[in-house]
Amino acid sequence: MTRIARATIHAAALRENLAVVRRHAPGARVMAVLKADAYGHGLLPVADALAGADALAVSCLAEALPLREAGFGHRVVLLEGFFSGDEIPLFAERRLDAVIHAPWQLDCLESAARGRPIDVWIKVDTGMHRLGFPPEAAAGVYRRLRACPAVGEIRWLTHLASADDRDDPTTGAQVDDFEAARGELPGEVSLANSAGTLGWPVAHGDWVRPGICLYGASPFIDGGGRPPLRPAMTLEARLIAVHRRCKGDRIGYGGGFTCPEDMPVGVASIGYGDGYPRHAPNGTPVLVAGHLAALAGRVSMDMLCVDLRGAPQAAPGDRVTLWGEGLPAERVADAAGTIAYELFCRLTPRVERIVEE
Known part of the structure; x- marks a missing residue:
């Protein structure tokens, strides 16, 4: 893979x-x-x-x-x-x-x-x-x-x-x-x-x-209605592992997330070395095979972990959308305490860019 x-x-x-x-x-x-x-x-x-x-x-x-x-x-x-x-x-x-x-x-x-x-x-x-x-x-x-x-x-x-x-x-x-x-x-x-x-x-x-x-990102700080804009970038990775974790298991560096119950946790092939914000907290939204999921634990250089309780059927190889179609970048930015501008601009050269119509 x-x-x-x-x-x-x-x-x-x-x-x-x-x-x-x-x-x-x-x-x-x-x-x-x-x-x-x-x-x-x-x-x-x-x-x-x-x-x-x-x-x-x-x-x-x-x-x-x-x-x-x-x-x-x-x-x-x-x-x-x-x-x-x-x-x-x-x-x-x-x-x-x-x-x-x-x-x-x-x-x-x-x-x-x-x-x-x-x-x-x-x-x-x-x-x-x-x-x-x-x-x-x-x-x-x-x-x-x-x-x-x-x-x-x-x-x-x-x-x-x-x-x-x-x-x-x-x-x-x-x-x-x-x-x-x-x-x-x-x-x-x-x-x-x-x-x-x-x-x-x-x-x-x-x-x-x-x-x-x-x-495709809204320029407004209020919630008074998102303009009819379409995201121009979809950032994605893949699940490379899915594990069953037990209640009390600690995930990632420093054990930044503690499993509140027995639950599936996935590992996605992207991290701060690709420009994804290291400071994004637990609960930052992602999509896994189109289902809403969330970060679990501290973002690593090449990987991040995902709470898969919202996508219990997820399997290695499934698409993970970090932002873009189906998940506006400003929603991710709000969770991470930043703005969509920074998310877009900080992507590193090792992220493959593909242009499609």
């Missing part, structure tokens, strides 16, 4: 989720966020599946250049801009958009050698307090960029800090502050991340920037 730790990437699900975005924001264009290897799903396969998006967004040149080399002609936006003035000629050559968020980047553009101008997005900090110019500086930044020969088209961008909470008034205040900062200055705007796209129509602007929702 070959060891299996496999992530199946569902291209059709990516396209379906893009369609959900378009239905929620019919008046906006869509900038699909593909940073961090498309949230662990694979940069180029995801770009292929999402080729119907209007633009692509990544974090840096190391993510942008493979898109150009693979022939993608979309507008490509680098969400952290350039990291030194030396990168500006490559932005120009490869027709890459730079988000401008700091005074030093303005200085670099003003001192850049003449060449093909690059399109830029002014990032306004409306409350995230991570990157961006303060609202009161926005007009001055625009004037400097408009006077700069190295700059082509100018657009505007901000990032929503609390849109995942549909009851938090922060998002409405950020939208107001963004519009006040821009005033009557021209240029298309982008405010909405996944939560803004699906939950805050006031934030749609000209461009929405969906990330996590494209991969």
Whole structure:
């Protein structure tokens, strides 16, 4: 039996989720966020599946250049801009958009050698307090960029800090502050991340920037209804052993789970060496041959143990779904005290990736 730790990437699900975005924001264009290897799903396969998006967004040149080399002609936006003035000629050559968020980047553009101008997005900090110019500086930044020969088209961008909470008034205040900062200055705007796209129509602007929702996970922290999204990744392993354990038997390192009764316990072929979270506690849900089961004991490097009382007919070779179709990643993330983003991004290279339609 070959060891299996496999992530199946569902291209059709990516396209379906893009369609959900378009239905929620019919008046906006869509900038699909593909940073961090498309949230662990694979940069180029995801770009292929999402080729119907209007633009692509990544974090840096190391993510942008493979898109150009693979022939993608979309507008490509680098969400952290350039990291030194030396990168500006490559932005120009490869027709890459730079988000401008700091005074030093303005200085670099003003001192850049003449060449093909690059399109830029002014990032306004409306409350995230991570990157961006303060609202009161926005007009001055625009004037400097408009006077700069190295700059082509100018657009505007901000990032929503609390849109995942549909009851938090922060998002409405950020939208107001963004519009006040821009005033009557021209240029298309982008405010909405996944939560803004699906939950805050006031934030749609000209461009929405969906990330996590494209991969099928809900961006919201509340239980007010899961958006109609389809998981784009199914992570699976196989049972490699099933044992009958007795009441009082302790399972795994440190005996982190004690059998409350005589019961079946399975061993699955995946662990923290594959990126499954070591801190996932007893009771974290998994599916075994389609039946709900749960972790039992501490996750090991290459294996984890499963309480099979919910799947008493399970046998070696049965499929174990860690998340994906039938088990949303955010449910696993909630149990493990993390977020679906981290689950996706932490998968290691030894997890086999398969792309299917």
